[in-house]
Amino acid sequence: MPTIRPYRSEDKSRMQELCVRTSNVENDYSEDWAPYLMLTYNDYYTEHEPESCFVLADDNDVPVGYIICAKNCRKWRRIFRREYLPKLKQYKEKFTLFEPVMEMVLHSLFALRYPAHLHVDILKEYCGQGYGVALMNTLFGHLRQNGIPGVQLCVDADNERAVKFYLKNGFKILAGNSMGRVMGYRLK
Incomplete structure (x- = not known):
């Protein structure tokens, strides 16, 4: 039975793989698609806030899902703009930078009441079994x-x-x- 545990540095490559595998995009883009996704939705969290990352691990302790979080949107935006946006620019001919830039803007709009933001990715075969709720509850306690x-x-x-x-x-x-929703949850 899968268990939830704190992220460990040796989980990073598997979490990057999960980020790509759980993407909603059916793509035949290129070998650049995976690094673009990882830079946009994964790498900041494991590199700058590993204490706010939790893994759903299978019976062999292999990650099959995760929840990652930035506790402070403004800090995230500052670091993301400085370290990750320049790396993403190399992909601007193939992929839009609209998503990562809009994430920075949208998260900033609600940062006073909702200073943290999260991403959850779980393999399909583990969805619908309560693991998403369990991951969120673990993160919310943290x-x-x-x-x-x-x-x-x-x-x-x-x-x-x-x-x-x-x-x-x-x-x-x-x-x-028409593109998406920003959703918030009050912890206090």
């Missing part, structure tokens, strides 16, 4: 211990299953349009 009053996330508009999941688990829609 955030409460650190005095964080709220957490937010961005969800693609096409991912109705995720929107329903977050609403069912107490998140509220803070903003949305």
